[in-house]
Amino acid sequence: MSFTITQDGLSKLVNEWLARGKRVAGPSRVKRDCILYVPLQGPDQLLLEDFIRPANSLKEFLFPKHERLFGYRINGNGVELFELEPPKTEQLLIAARPCDAAALPILDQVFNWDCADEFYNRRRQLTTVVTLACSAHDDACFCTSVGLSPCAERGSDVMLVKLDRGKYEVRCHTEKGRSLMEGRLEPSDQVASEPLGPEKRFDPAEVREFVKHNFASAFWQSEGLTCLGCGACAYTCPTCHCFDIIDEGNANEGARVRNWDSCQFSMFTQHASGHNPRENQPARQRQRISHKFDIYPEKFGEILCTGCGNCTRNCPVGIGALSVLTEIGHGEHL
Amino acid sequence: MNEAGQFEPKIVAYVCNWCTYLGADLAGTTRLEYPPNVRIIRLPCTGRIDFNLIVKAFEIGADAVLVSGCHPGDCHYTAGNYHARRRWILFRELLEALGFEMERIHFTWISAAEGRKWQQVVTEITEQTRKLGPYKNLYADTGNGSLPIPEAAPAVDQPAGSEGSLRQRCHQLLADGTVKVVIGYGTGGPVCVTKPADVGRLVWNNQCSSNLTTYLKRQEVRKLGRAAIVVKVCDERALVVLEKESQLDRKDLHVMGMACNGMGQPKCATCDVRVPRFADEVIGEVASVPLAGPPNAAPRGGAALEVLLAKSPAERMACWAREFERxxxxxxxxxxxxxxxxxxxxxxxxxxxxxDPSPTVKGNFAWHITRAFHLAGRCIGCDECTRACPAGIDLRLLNLSLAKAAEEHFGYRAGINRDVEPLIGAYSLQDKENFIR
Amino acid sequence: MANIYKPELVKVIATRQQTPDVKSVKVCFQDSGRANDFAFRVGQFGIFSAFGYGESTFNICSSSNWKDYLEFCFRKVGRVTEALWRLEEGDVIGFRGPYGNGYPVEDWKGKNLIFLGGGIAMPPIRCAIWYALENRRDFGDITIVYGARTVADLVYVDELDQWAQHPNVRVVRCVDPGGQTPDWKGEIGFVPHVFDRAGGSSANSIVLVIGPPIMIKNTLPILDRMGIPHRAVYTSLENRMKCGCGKCGRCNVGAFYICKEGPVLTMEDLERLPSDY
Incomplete structure (x- = not known):
């Protein structure tokens, strides 16, 4: 016994949310060869089948690439600071991949350890996540290696698992999910089979062990050699969350804003004195892997990676985390 | 808006210190009347008027921009205005491709003696801009514009045996110490091979579309010592530009040119040379279509650029606003x-x-205009920027608009000829100036 | 909405040019209520902002006993510090903080204190020196060795004299060879060597050493020879920071977030970290 929803039912849901002035975002084909999570204008833009995953991640709906933190106004010697409108639009993230949804509970931690980032938290409260279990994977996918799977529940309020074309089994995981789906489901005897995930590629514990003890290893030199130092991996990663804070405006008024930033950029850690703790690309690559598989686990008890494979797919020179991780896993560093 | 509630245009004028500023001053001292809509910004020379200043003026609310300096031959610094003129010719084409309203951008030569011309130009521009109304369409996504999708050439297999010959030669080069590293293609991405035993990692197939010459600027790779680099003819053009710009000493590099059948990319559809011409050695043979004589003036932008340019400015702007939003x-x-x-x-x-470093539409326009224009007359059309973009932004069309302009106006193709001076950085007294009043 | 990125407003009450490119600025809270309940520990830092230019991180170099104002000191090197350089009395800037752990002054009670500083590293030591002098009975002998590249680069020079007036406080000042003026009466040499030459008791000592990495590196063998254990040697790390509260992801050295668990740590702690600083 299960509950199901049809594609029409999902379209109706999208339409209702949009009609109430709320935001709905989901995967959409923005052009040939480019699928992204975007705010939807209507259900016809929503892509439900025949794709692996969008090239961007869900994080931008909770932690946008650009965000105004507060405004300032200057008159003479005086300064006036004012809060900008806090996030208040409810949003539905629909047909998200489980590897994207799983990133949200992970990000909750860093945005809330000892002081809470209300910008993130507000959006999080206003968000309902409907995931769509994966029925296919590609060479870059490695969710199973980091303890997730094509139908991992983490971070989902509701999960859809494909039955026949145009029909989905619905699994409500939270109260939010249940109230979203209330009155929309039909009972059915069909139960979706558990989709197969990619084969396990490495053991995160081994990676952690390696990272801990090989800070000065020549391995990083060879890994960092072909990296070009762009931020494509970090910016499309569901869990990367580094940011920059700058002022934007003129001498009279403006706002302090935060923008995404990446540990792969050469200026990221450069001191005012000119000294740079991570002055070459191998050091920056090492930081990225260490942060995900050693530092974050040490701080928060879990890996800062959901195995989505975006870093590999989006890397212009085919590096990504996966190749590094599998090399470590296979002992190729030895 | 003025007191009567009518639109009063804001016009920013970038003028040179020596001619136009004095011309404007003369207009004032001789009591010539002209509309007060112009905000003058004085710079040493038109050669100093960075294109970013023009963009910035629009960003912060100008309805029109006027750029003015000394007449040809009158430059206080000998040739600043000639350099400026050449840049403007190209820059206008870029703005055109982006869908800027070109009737809001004006160029003039006004000398210190031409107070009356200043009066006349400012009056005309103000009237014209008043009729146009406020610049509302700047960076506006006004419709459902979407960029044309470029056509790709069919993928073809590479010459048989090239891969084997490449590995063999690289083995030799590494073994006899001619080079310390080979920058080549591997399965899944570029590789730097430093040991003869590892040459098996090098591949040559129709997945080798990327341009490896970008590694020549990486300090980590440079540190390895003298390099051999695997290039196709399109990549080779980058070497020519780098050499002309003193970024590269060919003595430090061994160039392995690969005869190429095309990689099935859009760039391959307009490629007319298949065999590297300046390589230290060429591997493989293909039916070559040699470049006959000097580059001709046929547009090499391909159909997609033509489709883009056929749209209205507002549609073009909408296309790019939609792209840059991502x-x-x-x-x-x-x-x-x-x-x-x-x-x-x-x-x-x-x-x-x-x-503006923020990834807002405004900041993104500023970045992409800058990126494209910094490559004016330099971009060799390898399309790596487009291939690398995780948001699928078709940057090649911007590059192509500039390449087309360089070819049409100056008969220049970047990286084709080792003996020609870089396009930007040189000038000619004959550069056309029919757009300058 | 509680906004952790929004600073409090502080008013500049005095500025002072210390060297050709270093200034110190005293600020007080605009909100007098806040001035009363604000407390911090010496060694903590703040994030100061010039609106329209951005934020920058500086140690709070005044003593935590002083209630009237906060002081910070900076070298003019970039966009923000150039804006701060132009500050005048009465201007309003932003302050977030205090952040970081501060010096464990409670643990230092009953010990002799050795302060070694180089160049612009004086301010983060200065707050600890004043704190120690104001609680003089809690501490034993105090040795201060402070050096800079040239005489003109020494900051808080007048305070060096004031400190030397206190009983059982020894102040040694030095400049790098070639950096002296004809009337220079201090030592000539690098801080570690000058400290070595100056000699003195090492028993029961706490060392606070802050300066460029090379200075710290050359100081350690001397301290080793003196038998001072690395757990008694403190420093303050200064990595680039943006948020100050463990989120923006750039100040970490391994799993050590300087903004939260630092900036103060012992050499023993530091040696356990990857050399990513």
Missing amino acids: CVKCYACRQVCPLCYCERCIVEKNRPTVI
Whole structure:
């Protein structure tokens, strides 16, 4: 016994949310060869089948690439600071991949350890996540290696698992999910089979062990050699969350804003004195892997990676985390 | 708006200190009346009037921009205005492709004696802009414009045996110490091979579309010592540009040219040379279509650029606004570009902040205009920026608009000829100026 | 909405040019209520902002006993510090903080204190010196060795004299060879060597050493020879920071977030970290 929803039912849901002035975002084909999570204008833009995953991640709906933190106004010697409108639009993230949804509970931690980032938290409260279990994977996918799977529940309020074309089994995981789906489901005897995930590629514990003890290893030199130092991996990663804070405006008024930033950029850690703790690309690559598989686990008890494979797919020179991780896993560093 | 509630245009005039500023001054001292809509910004020379200043003026609300300096031959610094003129010719084409309203951008030569011309020009421009109304369409996504999708050439297999010959030669070069590293293609991405035993990692197949010459700027790779690099004819053009710009000493490099049948990319559809011409050695043989004589003036933008340029300016602007909305500023476009080699990019400089570093539509326009124009007359059309973009932004069309302009106006193709001076950085007294009043 | 990125407003009450490119600025809270309940520990830092230019991180170099104002000191090197350089009395800037752990002054009670500083590293030591002098009975002998590249680069020079007036306080000042003026009466040499030459008791000592990495590196063998254990040697790390509260992801050295668990740590702690600083 299960509950199901049809594609029409999902379209109706999208339409209702949009009609109430709320935001709905989901995967959409923005052009040939480019699928992204975007705010939807209507259900016809929503892509439900025949794709692996969008090239961007869900994080931008909770932690946008650009965000105004507060405004300032200057008159003479005086300064006036004012809060900008806090996030208040409810949003539905629909047909998200489980590897994207799983990133949200992970990000909750860093945005809330000892002081809470209300910008993130507000959006999080206003968000309902409907995931769509994966029925296919590609060479870059490695969710199973980091303890997730094509139908991992983490971070989902509701999960859809494909039955026949145009029909989905619905699994409500939270109260939010249940109230979203209330009155929309039909009972059915069909139960979706558990989709197969990619084969396990490495053991995160081994990676952690390696990272801990090989800070000065020549391995990083060879890994960092072909990296070009762009931020494509970090910016499309569901869990990367580094940011920059700058002022934007003129001498009279403006706002302090935060923008995404990446540990792969050469200026990221450069001191005012000119000294740079991570002055070459191998050091920056090492930081990225260490942060995900050693530092974050040490701080928060879990890996800062959901195995989505975006870093590999989006890397212009085919590096990504996966190749590094599998090399470590296979002992190729030895 | 004026007191009567009518629109009063704001016009920014960038003028040179020696001619136009004095011309404007003369207009004042001789009591010539003209509309007060112009805000004059004085710079030493038109050669100093950075294109970013023009963009910036629009960004902060100008309805029109006037750029004016000394007449040809009158430059206080000998040739500043000639250099400026050449840049304007190209820059106008870029703005055109982006869908700027060109009737809001004006160029003039006004001498210190031409107070009356200043009066006349300002009056005309003000009237014209008043009729146009406020510049509402700047960076506006007004419709459902979407960029044309470029046509790709069919993928063809590479010459048989080339891969084997390549490995063999690289083995020799590494073994006899001619080079310390081979920068080549591997399965899944570029590889740097330093040991003869590892040459098996090198591949040559129809997945080798990327341009490896970007590694020549990486300090980590440079440190390895003298390099051999695997290039196709399109990549080779980057070497020519780098050499002309003194970024490269060919003595430090061994160039392995690969005869190429095309990689099935859009760039291959307009490629007319298949065999590298300046390589230290060429591997493989293909049916070559040699470049006959000097480059001709046929547009090589391909159909997609033609489709874009056939749209209205508002539609073009809408197309780009929609594209740039997706830009996250990961700078993959910059990092993969073999010709973006500045140690510190202008977008990382903040004294002053010329380009808004935020990934907003405004900041993204500023970045992409800058990126494209810094490659004017330099971009060799390898399309790496487009390939690298995780948001699928078709940057090649901007590059192509500039390449087309360089070819049409100056008969110039970047990286084709080792004996020609870089396009920007040189000038000719004959550069056309029919757009300058 | 509680906004952790929004600073409090502080008013500049005095500025002072210390060297050709270093200034110190005293600020007080605009909100007098806040001035009363604000407390911090010496060694903590703040994030100061010039609106329209951005934020920058500086140690709070005044003593935590002083209630009237906060002081910070900076070298003019970039966009923000150039804006701060132009500050005048009465201007309003932003302050977030205090952040970081501060010096464990409670643990230092009953010990002799050795302060070693180089160049612009004086301010983060200065707050600890004043704190120690104001609680003089809690501490034993105090040795201060302070050096800079040239005489003109020494900051808080007048305070060096004031400190030397206190009983059982020894102040040694030095400049790098070639940096002296004809009337220079201090030592000539690098801080570690000058400290070595100056000699003195090492028993029961706490060392606070802050300066460029090379200075710290050359100081350690001397301290080793003196038998001072690395757990008694403190420093303050200064990595680039943006948020100050463990989120923006750039100040970490391994799993050590300087903004939260630092900036103060012992050499023993530091040696356990990867050399990513």
